[in-house]
Amino acid sequence: NAGVTQTPKFQVLKTGQSMTLQCAQDMNHNSMYWYRQDPGMGLRLIYYSASEGTTDKGEVPNGYNVSRLNKREFSLRLESAAPSQTSVYFCASSDNRGSQPQHFGDGTRLSIL
Amino acid sequence: GESVGLHLPTLSVQEGDNSIINCAYSNSASDYFIWYKQESGKGPQFIIDIRSNMDKRQGQRVTVLLNKTVKHLSLQIAATQPGDSAVYFCAEMNTGNQFYFGTGTSLTVIP
Numbered sequence: 001n002a003g004v005t006q007t008p009k010f011q012v013l014k015t016g017q018s019m020t021l022q023c024a025q026d027m028n029h030n031s032m033y034w035y036r037q038d039p040g041m042g043l044r045l046i047y048y049s050a051s052e053g054t055t056d057k058g059e060v061p062n063g064y065n066v067s068r069l070n071k072r073e074f075s076l077r078l079e080s081a082a083p084s085q086t087s088v089y090f091c092a093s094s095d096n097r098g099s100q101p102q103h104f105g106d107g108t109r110l111s112i113l
Numbered sequence: 114g115e116s117v118g119l120h121l122p123t124l125s126v127q128e129g130d131n132s133i134i135n136c137a138y139s140n141s142a143s144d145y146f147i148w149y150k151q152e153s154g155k156g157p158q159f160i161i162d163i164r165s166n167m168d169k170r171q172g173q174r175v176t177v178l179l180n181k182t183v184k185h186l187s188l189q190i191a192a193t194q195p196g197d198s199a200v201y202f203c204a205e206m207n208t209g210n211q212f213y214f215g216t217g218t219s220l221t222v223i224p
Binding site: 004044090102104 | 144145147154155156157158159162164202204206211212213214215216217
């Protein structure tokens with residue numbers, strides 16, 4: 001039982017390049033989330049998907065797009081990467097969007113040069 | 114926006130001692146709180162949660178205390194072990210069903 005799996009684990013991009021971060025969960029959770037983690041700051045929500053077929057903006061959505069491909073998979077796309085998007089990205093899932101703990105993947109470390 | 118903060122950014126404790134990590138929150142309407150542990154290079158790992166209708170909740174070697182009067186949350190780890198060394202942060206959920214995360218306290222256990 002892998003939980004939440006993120007790929008890739010590391011990536012270096014040049015400014016302007018595009019990239020998709022992949023996330024899959026095997027816990028049959030309804031809700032999935034994308035966060036970014038920057039030094040000295042708490043996790044910040046980029047986008048979330050409360051259920052299959054729906055997506056909504058979080059606190060910092062600019063520069064990103066998401067796709068809830070099916071119940072298991074939720075991808076995050078950077079269309080034109082910028083140095084300000086250098087960060088560690090975490091995907092999470094939970095049973096429902098509400099008072100339930102979120103389960104996190106081990107992150108994708110992304111550097112934009 | 115929300116403000117979830119920690120009183121101390123770093124904490125060092127002797128192996129076997131008890132650890133106390135604190136967290137302040139700003140939204141009195143928040144009704145659900147979680148403590149996470151994050152080891153280097155890993156994602157946050159759920160430790161324990163508490164709802165606003167409770168003051169205390171215990172798990173295995175961990176206790177969370179909630180003081181709604183002063184909007185304060187604490188995590189107590191009993192008999193701290195080297196494997197407890199990590200960053201610990203709290204998260205609060207407000208009425209909008211969105212979590213806000215603190216910046217974390219780095220716990221170092223001295224053998």
